[in-house]
Amino acid sequence: MSLNSDRLDAFTVVAKHLNFSEAANALGITQPALTRRIQRLEEEVGQRLFFRNQKGTLLTESGLRLLEYTKLRDKIEEQVCKDIGAPNDKELTGQIRIAGYSAIMHPVIIPSLQNLLISNPKVQAEFIIREVASIPILLNQLKVDFIITDFKINSSKVTSYLLGHEELVAVEHKDGTPRSNTYLDVDFKDNTTEKFFLAQKKSPQNYHRSYFNDDPGFLNGVLLKLGRAILPKHTILENSQLKILNQFQSVKNPVYLHYLESPYLTRLQKLIQKEIIENCQQYLLRTNK
Template sequence: MKISNLGLSAFLQTAKDLNITNAAKELGLTQSALSQRISLLEADLEVTLFVREPRGLKLTEAGEKLLKFASIQKQLENELLWDIKGSQENIAGHFRLAAYSSVLRSMIIPSLAGLMRAHPGISIDFQSYEMYELPDVLKSAKADLIVMDYKWGKSGLHESVLGYEEFVVIESVKHQSPADVYLDHGPLDNATESFFKNQSKVPKLIRRSFMGDVYGIIDAVELGLGRAVMSRHLVNDNKYVKIVPGYQKYKRPITIHYHDQPYYSRLHSLILKELEKKAPSFLS
């Protein structure tokens, strides 16, 4: 039995988009042609790769296994093409890295900037997601590596800790902040709740207000719109906010996750090395 390259290409794009219309457009195919290629692939493999749910397509267990294989094959193909056209001294290729906003801008991008300057052929697609979205981003192959603030513990994945984020309570230096208003990204942001679950000193009342992203939270605290539970490394040098004393230390692990596989491209390995070497310094 042989896996059709046309079928695999159709499957890979559909697995990334989880939407037949979008995948067909990306591949320059009609929806019926794309569906036919996937159906033929499923018939050849004698498995179902997708199931339809009210929210759209979802990969089956067989589909997840095939997606892992297809992603590895794509990495191998990209590296081979560069080896043929390029040189051993200059690394090139495309890599997709997804993380939550606070560490992406303050830690991940700065850690890899030197590598990208030294090797202009490297292209990294930096993606910002809410924490709850990141597991699905990796499962659907929208990213090659994700960064989260907890250990997923899922089989078939490699995970390692880059460092630990320490959280503190901050308020404005210039303005009187309401002591019961705490600012978060949005309703699903659990930083404030988790922080106070680990404290003996808890406010009697917490009113939440949402600012969209971590830098919006810091701006709002500076303006005296409320307090916030914030990563210490993001405010260490900020003269417009101050840390509220009296709380116990609370830390979360900054973890990288990617699929276990028998082969990793040179670019993948180099990015991991750079992150492990440089990222912890940004937490000081």
Template sequence: MSFKLDDLQAFLEIHKLGSFTKAAKSLGVSQPALSLKVARLEEYLQAAILIRQSRSLSLTSSGEKLLVHAKQLLQMQEEFLANFDQYQTQLSGVIRIAGFSSIMRSMIIPKLAPFLRDNPKAKIEFSTHEMYELEDILKSNQTDFILTDYITNLSGAQCKQIAEEEYVIIESKKHKNDSNTFLDHGPYDNATHSYLKHIGYKKKYDRAFMGDVYSIIDGVAMGLGKAVMSKHMIEDDKRFNLIAHKKKYIRPVAMTYFEQSYYSPLHLEVEKILLK
């Protein structure tokens, strides 16, 4: 006895959409038929794979293991069948990358854009999040790679440094602002605190929250406050004065993914490009 591939596909769709109703509609089957597919998987494993709550679904520990296996199995089948396409000369598939906003738009997408242009059958889904969310997003299998500004230490995962960022303080050239206000993403953004602590900054300061890195940059340009910012994002922007401290503050940019018995050619190629 073995898993039926359409049962695994149904399980993946339920996890992706977070709802039996939505998954049934997406797959074009009835909810009882979808429930039967899940029941077959659970009977084969002799373990529950989903926890159904009133308004949400979550995976059991067995479900988390099955999710990794199902993704690998279906990916291997897709690539095997692609080998029989005599015109198949490009990589195909989908890779998901989740990261923080200052690195995604300015570094990661430009790095991968030439590859995506040359391989239109390959798809990369980019998403940006707050730093503190990224490890949980990887652990819940919502992404294949995460990009963080620190070296992760997740069990069963590979973490590799792909770059580094130097941070500086920026202020508007046009609008003088005498308040000691620093603009951040939100209350959990620790860039300002970490930088000021690193350089031994003693003055009291206020914080204002802008939502994302590009709103911070615009806010500083409009004179709403100062900001601690990745130097590579603004060093050629004439709207700002850059205040660099003699004691440089540098953070790594790290790529993390879970170890697997099989990595798709697309995964390996994306990893190789990011490590360049």
């Protein structure tokens, strides 16, 4: 069965906006005309593709699978056009989207891709920073090509690659802090401090926690002597205002690269994957010096 391309294109735009009115405007057609296209596509595939709830328009499980197909189709079409149109052009083009947490994205992942991006100025890179727990959903919803987390995703649909390990250390202001029994985190769901102390032979008893919304926030809190924090060593090596608390053992924290299983990866995706795997170690290994 061959699916109607106009209806597939309409589906892709609705999936992008998750709003029929905005999608109709983007396509330059009326909303009733767009609704009819989606209804006929649903009749073709024999499944509902969207549903509505209090949050708005969302993709069904079948809709997510169809979106995965349309993205794969677009990638193949884009690569074929490039190969046919400029077979001798070695410069990369296209878009790459990577999501991860700030402690790994800024000091490790982005520098790992520096040379590739400089050598290929037509590549559009989008780096998305999120809290670790909210990163996998971006991959599941096909909003990114790669994600970086500190845990492995056990799914047959996802390929996970261990990039290496961060070295977590306890730090405070170089002059100390009057709040030495307070540890700073992003929010109550951030379990970095808890994991760190579970790995210690002797941990502080009944320590307090304070929350600063994001990584820059609680780092600023440490610099203001508002408490201590658990941080990857590679994020603080050049900060002369901080000192590592050597009474605590450093703890290794895994770093994983994930992407969806696919029968087709573009040349750009393959090279991005290769650059991250080959280059990130030099930034992670700084923690062991």
